[in-house]
Amino acid sequence: MIIIDTETTGLNTSSDQIVEICISVNDAPKVWRVRPTVAIPATATAVHGITDADVAACPPFAAVAAEIVAVMSAAEVIVGFNLRFDLDIIQAELERAGAPRLDLAAKQVVDVLRLWHHVEPRTLVAAHERFVGAQLDNAHAASVDVAATGRVLSAMLDRFGMTDRAWPELAAIANPFSGRANWIGPSHHIQWENGVAILAFGKHRGARLDQVDPGFLRWVLGKDFPHHVKEVCIAALGAKGEQLWARILAQFPRTTSQQEVA
Numbered sequence: 001m002i003i004i005d006t007e008t009t010g011l012n013t014s015s016d017q018i019v020e021i022c023i024s025v026n027d028a029p030k031v032w033r034v035r036p037t038v039a040i041p042a043t044a045t046a047v048h049g050i051t052d053a054d055v056a057a058c059p060p061f062a063a064v065a066a067e068i069v070a071v072m073s074a075a076e077v078i079v080g081f082n083l084r085f086d087l088d089i090i091q092a093e094l095e096r097a098g099a100p101r102l103d104l105a106a107k108q109v110v111d112v113l114r115l116w117h118h119v120e121p122r123t124l125v126a127a128h129e130r131f132v133g134a135q136l137d138n139a140h141a142a143s144v145d146v147a148a149t150g151r152v153l154s155a156m157l158d159r160f161g162m163t164d165r166a167w168p169e170l171a172a173i174a175n176p177f178s179g180r181a182n183w184i185g186p187s188h189h190i191q192w193e194n195g196v197a198i199l200a201f202g203k204h205r206g207a208r209l210d211q212v213d214p215g216f217l218r219w220v221l222g223k224d225f226p227h228h229v230k231e232v233c234i235a236a237l238g239a240k241g242e243q244l245w246a247r248i249l250a251q252f253p254r255t256t257s258q259q260e261v262a
Contacts, residue, residue: 005080034058037060062099128152
């Protein structure tokens with residue numbers, strides 16, 4: 001059994017990279033620090049305390065990939081907290097390094113966060129009983145759920161000492177679409193990154209849209225993807241570079257808030 005954790009430059013597995021990875025085998029942890037090819041933003045440093053200077057002399061991920069793969073491949077059980085992110089970014093790093101992806105099919109994967117949610121469900125019914133102190137009857141009737149959500153929010157803010165927090169502060173913590181400022185259209189599939197459109201899904205995740213295999217774009221057109229994703233792929237089949245970005249912006253103009261983020 002191994003326990004793994006990663007520290008990264010951010011939460012986008014298509015563009016962010018690992019700066020530190022720890023794997024504990026039989027309670028004997030080993031830590032690798034690696035030098036990413038992108039800068040470590042201050043927001044990430046505020047979380048894990050690692051700066052660009054701290055990893056300047058460290059090897060790139062590709063140099064330690066084989067060692068990490070060997071340890072993970074030998075494990076029967078992989079444990080972590082919010083483990084999907086760690087595994088996804090490790091797989092992304094392996095792909096960027098030109099190494100084969102890990103075969104996890106035969107592994108027993110245990111996410112401690114999911115185990116916690118299983119034992120203590122994070123449903124509205126459970127939240128109402130915990131924070132309001134009463135059972136929620138007739139749950140899933142819309143008016144009942146709306147009233148219960150208001151009571152739960154009020155009780156949570158009081159319990160956690162957050163009654164003085166303004167809505168923008170709460171949204172910064174709890175907005176499930178915090179990354180949507182970069183979305184092209186109403187889903188995460190294609191996003192703006194440094195002024196160019198990139199794919200945020202599939203085997204070409206992280207690739208510039210105008211450099212993606214046209215065969216993959218045609219494959220998307222034949223599958224059950226959102227209509228706006230297909231529109232952008234059609235545009236990518238007929239244009240490149242600045243011409244493509246202009247076409248996308250004409251179809252999906254950036255909102256004021258998106259322009260502020262950009």
